[in-house]
Amino acid sequence: MFIVSVTYLQPLEVVDHHLPAHIGFLDDYFARGIFIASGRKVPRTGGFILAGGVSREEIAAIVEEDPFKRNGVASYEITEFAPSKTAPEFAALIGR
Numbered sequence: 001m002f003i004v005s006v007t008y009l010q011p012l013e014v015v016d017h018h019l020p021a022h023i024g025f026l027d028d029y030f031a032r033g034i035f036i037a038s039g040r041k042v043p044r045t046g047g048f049i050l051a052g053g054v055s056r057e058e059i060a061a062i063v064e065e066d067p068f069k070r071n072g073v074a075s076y077e078i079t080e081f082a083p084s085k086t087a088p089e090f091a092a093l094i095g096r
Contacts, residue, residue, distance in 0.1 A: 001036075001093065002059045004049040005077040006068065012044065014073055021067035029062060036093070046074060052093070056080060 008015050029035040029051070037050040051059055059078055068074040083093050 001050065001052040001081045001083060002054075002056070003079045003081050004051060004059065004063060005046065005079070006049065006074045007046040007077070008044075008074050010073045015068070018067050018071055018073050022073075025066050034062065 026038055034054055035049055035051050040047045063076045086093055
């Protein structure tokens with residue numbers, strides 16, 4: 001499993017211009033079952049994506065497809081995470 005930290009490099013006006021394409025990118029990978037959760041940082045300086053079921057190389061390649069990345073809007077940090085304990089409703093995340 002991976003935690004992808006997204007950090008904006010451009011003003012929010014530029015971020016908002018590319019937001020519809022970014023949301024389309026997210027929707028595609030949610031539909032494929034790779035993205036598990038995503039959301040904004042507070043304050044709004046970027047966001048996080050929780051992903052699973054792929055290798056480090058695959059998630060790195062997926063991130064390269066993000067319109068935010070392709071247009072220089074954001075930088076990305078990928079951290080691998082191996083959950084060993086969860087609340088009961090998230091037990092399926094263990095070993096993913």
